[in-house]
Amino acid sequence: xxxxxxxxxxxxxxxxxxxxxxxxxxxxxxxxxxxxxxxxxxxxxxxxxxxxxxxxxxxxxxxxxxxxxxxxxxxxxxxxxxxxxxxxxxx
Amino acid sequence: xxxxxxxxxxxxxxxxxxxxxxxxxxxxxxxxxxxxxxxxxxxxxxxxxxxxxxxxxxxxxxxxxxxxxxxxxxxxxxxxxxxxxxxxxxxxxxxxxxxxxxxxxxxxxxxxxxxxxxxxxxxxxxxxxxxxxxxxxxxxxxxxxxxxxxxxxxxxxxxxxxxxxxxxxxxxxxxxxxxxxxxxxxxxxxxxxxxxxxxxxxxxxxxxxxxxxxxxxxxxxxxxxxxxxxxxxxxxxxxxxxxxxxxxxxxxxxxxxxxxxxxxxxxxxxxxxxxxxxxxxxxxxxxxxxxxxxxxxxxxxxxxxxxxxxxxxxxxxxxxxxxxxxxxxxxxxxxxxxxxxxxxxxxxxxxxxxxxxxxxxxxxxxxxxxxxxxxxxxxx
Numbered sequence: 256x257x258x259x260x261x262x263x264x265x266x267x268x269x270x271x272x273x274x275x276x277x278x279x280x281x282x283x284x285x286x287x288x289x290x291x292x293x294x295x296x297x298x299x300x301x302x303x304x305x306x307x308x309x310x311x312x313x314x315x316x317x318x319x320x321x322x323x324x325x326x327x328x329x330x331x332x333x334x335x336x337x338x339x340x341x342x343x344x345x346x
Numbered sequence: 347x348x349x350x351x352x353x354x355x356x357x358x359x360x361x362x363x364x365x366x367x368x369x370x371x372x373x374x375x376x377x378x379x380x381x382x383x384x385x386x387x388x389x390x391x392x393x394x395x396x397x398x399x400x401x402x403x404x405x406x407x408x409x410x411x412x413x414x415x416x417x418x419x420x421x422x423x424x425x426x427x428x429x430x431x432x433x434x435x436x437x438x439x440x441x442x443x444x445x446x447x448x449x450x451x452x453x454x455x456x457x458x459x460x461x462x463x464x465x466x467x468x469x470x471x472x473x474x475x476x477x478x479x480x481x482x483x484x485x486x487x488x489x490x491x492x493x494x495x496x497x498x499x500x501x502x503x504x505x506x507x508x509x510x511x512x513x514x515x516x517x518x519x520x521x522x523x524x525x526x527x528x529x530x531x532x533x534x535x536x537x538x539x540x541x542x543x544x545x546x547x548x549x550x551x552x553x554x555x556x557x558x559x560x561x562x563x564x565x566x567x568x569x570x571x572x573x574x575x576x577x578x579x580x581x582x583x584x585x586x587x588x589x590x591x592x593x594x595x596x597x598x599x600x601x602x603x604x605x606x607x608x609x610x611x612x613x614x615x616x617x618x619x620x621x622x623x624x625x626x627x628x629x630x631x632x633x634x635x636x637x638x639x640x641x642x643x644x645x646x647x648x649x650x651x652x653x654x655x656x657x658x659x660x661x662x663x664x665x666x667x668x669x670x671x672x673x674x675x676x677x678x679x680x681x682x683x684x685x686x687x688x689x690x691x692x693x694x695x696x697x698x699x700x701x702x703x704x705x706x707x708x709x710x711x712x713x714x715x716x717x718x719x720x721x722x723x724x725x726x
Contacts, residue, residue: 256443258562260441260551261548263549270553
């Protein structure tokens with residue numbers, strides 16, 4: 256047995272699962288975002304995150320990590336101000 | 347020390363001598379006595395292992411998976427439906443390369459429900475990645491357990507030791523039981539390369555994407571193929587340590603026999619008596635011989651080819667059936683000898699669901715050898 260079969264904690268981030276996404280990809284309109292964080296709460300992958308930066312209205316806006324996003328669209332669905340649009344993605 | 351014991355008790359005492367740290371099992375006929383006896387050894391203060399009672403075979407297999415992953419020698423036993431309920435875990439154990447040893451008291455599979463012996467249960471999990479050994483006598487089965495722990499831990503491969511349910515689990519016969527001290531000289535303490543430890547967290551059985559899974563499966567296959575050599579070596583070491591022979595295959599009878607019967611397990615005893623009686627009155631060229639198969643995984647292709655090279659008729663006796671095709675051992679023998687021997691390989695299915703296999707039935711097969719169908723069912 257030569258191939259190591261065990262994994263150290265935290266190493267699952269090495270497996271980028273963003274290529275599982277088909278067709279639709281979230282796009283966050285930073286100007287519309289009010290920083291409520293609901294997208295972060297519903298995201299099954301934990302990849303909606305606060306950027307820490309503020310938009311022209313002084314709101315801390317959110318972003319998605321497309322390396323791991325699987326395109327489920329729950330963030331777009333929950334967003335109270337429709338700041339997230341699911342857009343067709345050309346690979 | 348030689349004792350007169352029921353097969354199950356002999357296995358339990360032998361397993362206890364192999365110093366397992368955890369035994370977990372769920373009782374099922376005809377395996378029950380093995381785990382009852384282990385529980386008794388524990389209750390009597392003669393066993394150092396934890397005996398974990400499980401609520402199902404799925405749980406029992408999962409418990410030994412977990413305990414083995416913590417670096418503790420672990421053992422379980424089952425039969426029939428119990429083995430099938432373990433199926434998912436069996437693949438996980440092999441895939442995680444955990445060297446668990448289990449006993450399968452071979453029994454028929456439902457429906458119709460039947461508690462008696464055949465070898466359908468183990469053949470149904472043939473492709474799970476476990477090494478699979480079949481004993482003919484209680485002594486051989488006990489000895490295979492000691493060998494099993496040794497090769498499993500050396501190769502990081504699980505081993506299933508098979509014996510015919512009732513025929514061997516419930517028979518009482520003289521058997522050499524090796525003590526803990528004697529086994530310790532042959533079988534060192536388990537020294538895992540990696541194990542679960544809160545101080546050094548690891549994930550066993552982690553996710554593998556298409557980028558990695560393929561090679562991991564190939565390696566499991568390659569390692570099972572390559573296990574033939576170390577097993578043969580360990581069988582020699584076993585002989586040195588305990589004075590008894592262990593083999594992957596064994597040829598019984600005249601080397602020049604034109605007809606060779608092939609089989610696994612306890613039926614070999616009946617077959618040997620039957621052909622001894624037949625051969626007495628036969629010219630050398632008409633005599634019948636027997637090829638016994640002990641190692642089904644890994645399958646000793648080269649040995650089988652060498653031993654069947656001069657045969658003209660090969661008849662494989664199977665106690666299992668890949669429904670719609672033929673006996674599973676037959677398929678295996680055909681694969682191994684394909685294009686390498688001149689004989690036709692024929693298949694006789696016998697003993698399903700505990701149907702007695704008598705000497706007369708074996709003799710009938712031999713006398714009918716030229717008119718046997720490709721797959722012949724002989725139940726009477």
